[in-house]
Structure formats: C-alpha cells, structure tokens
Amino acid sequence: MKPLVIAGNWKSNKTIAQTKEWIEKFKIQNVERKNTTVVVCAPFTALSSMHPFPFSLGAQNVSMFDEGAYTGEITAKMIKEVADWVIIGHSERRKNFGETDEMLATKVEKAHAVGLKVIYCIPDDVTLIPAGVAVVAYEPVWAIGTGKADTSENAQAVIASVKQKAGVRTMIYGGSVTVDTAVSYIEQPSIDGILVGGASLDAEEFARLITSCIHEQ
Ligand code: PGA
Numbered sequence: 001m002k003p004l005v006i007a008g009n010w011k012s013n014k015t016i017a018q019t020k021e022w023i024e025k026f027k028i029q030n031v032e033r034k035n036t037t038v039v040v041c042a043p044f045t046a047l048s049s050m051h052p053f054p055f056s057l058g059a060q061n062v063s064m065f066d067e068g069a070y071t072g073e074i075t076a077k078m079i080k081e082v083a084d085w086v087i088i089g090h091s092e093r094r095k096n097f098g099e100t101d102e103m104l105a106t107k108v109e110k111a112h113a114v115g116l117k118v119i120y121c122i123p124d125d126v127t128l129i130p131a132g133v134a135v136v137a138y139e140p141v142w143a144i145g146t147g148k149a150d151t152s153e154n155a156q157a158v159i160a161s162v163k164q165k166a167g168v169r170t171m172i173y174g175g176s177v178t179v180d181t182a183v184s185y186i187e188q189p190s191i192d193g194i195l196v197g198g199a200s201l202d203a204e205e206f207a208r209l210i211t212s213c214i215h216e217q
Helices: 016-025 077-082 091-096 101-113 151-165 180-185 203-217
Strands: 006-008 034-039 058-059 084-086 115-122 136-138 173-174 193-196
Touching: 006 084, 006 136, 006 173, 006 203, 016 180, 016 203, 034 084, 034 203, 091 101, 101 115, 136 151, 136 193, 151 173, 151 180, 180 203, 193 203
Parallel strands: 006 034, 006 193, 034 058, 058 084, 084 115, 115 136, 136 173, 173 193
Antiparallel strands: none
C-alpha cells in the first residue's frame, strides 16, 4: 500500500460562509488507516476559519519576504499558524503574477524555514525543482481547468522521468482530475496522488473522489 497525497486546490473560491457549508458536507473515513494524506488548500481568509479540521490544510501562495513593509503579502510564519502545507509555483501564479523560478525558489526557502511542507508545481519535465520540497505536482498547463486531462499513461511517463532525473520521491498529477478519473492516476506505479482543482469545490464530490482512491489501495 503506497502512501497517497490527495490535495484539493480551491484557488480563488469560497467565502468563510461557503467554507463552513463545505466542511459540514465533507465526510470521509479511514484515511489514516489507508495511509493517505488529504490536504485542503484554501484561500487565506478561509484557512483561519477552518479549525478544528480533521485533515491537513494548505495555503496556495506565500510571500517571498519576511514580515515588514510588503503591503498585501502573507508571510510563511503567518501561514504556519493556520496550515502545514503551501502550494508554490502553480501555473496560474507563474502566468498571472509573473512568478519566476528564482522567486519561487525564495518562496520555498521561506516556507521551509518555518516548517511548512511544500507542494511544488511544474508544468513539464524540464522545469527546475528547488531542493527539499515534500511533493512535486506535475500539472501540464493545457490540462488545468480545461476538462482535457493528460492521460494516466503519459502522466506516469513524465512523472517517472522527473523522479529519476531530479531524485524526487513523491509526485502527484494535477489537471482536470474528476471523480471518475482519479483512480486511473493513482493506479500508475510512479504516481503518488493527485492535485484536484474544480472537483474539490463540491464537498460531496471531493469526498467521493478521495473514497474511490482509498478503496483502491
Ligand atoms: P483543475 O485544477 O483540477 O480544475 O484542472 C488543477 C489545479 O490547478 O491544481
């Protein structure tokens, strides 16, 4: 039974009120016994309203600066109060916010300095991966939010090659994963889990998706 990481990325969705409704409906069992880590990556405002939460929580971005005069930024130390994980390097941040490999490496350093575990996203098998990240997510840009997922066979091939080249231990696939396709990815020998965007927004659907994966184990 290989350990699995199943992460939900809510992106810029859900008010605190909507988050409370989601939590009410999110029911899954036996996750610990099945060696599965569930991480819900929510907006900063929602995160502080989610405790106590029976699974792991993550942020979706972190400042590359420490505290100080950086208007609008949320530091790693602030995140650590409400979450144990952070997504760094998501394609949407690279594209819409001009985040470069260099900036992302600094963000990883800041996250590690306070003990946050990093889910580091890469769009292909040539992008640099900073040392020490806990999980690497392979997310081809064309598959994110488009309904056109990569095949599990191709995801397996890319992930196996990155694992070998970069010496990464845990890798997950993301990009249009649904409740019907989740299992096909985790069945692949090199894929250790999934990063789920759209299909994590509905609590019952996300719970079904996770349950399908843990029953497969
Ligand atoms: P999607 O998003 O599942 O909606 O394609 C995945 C992601 O961006 O992490």
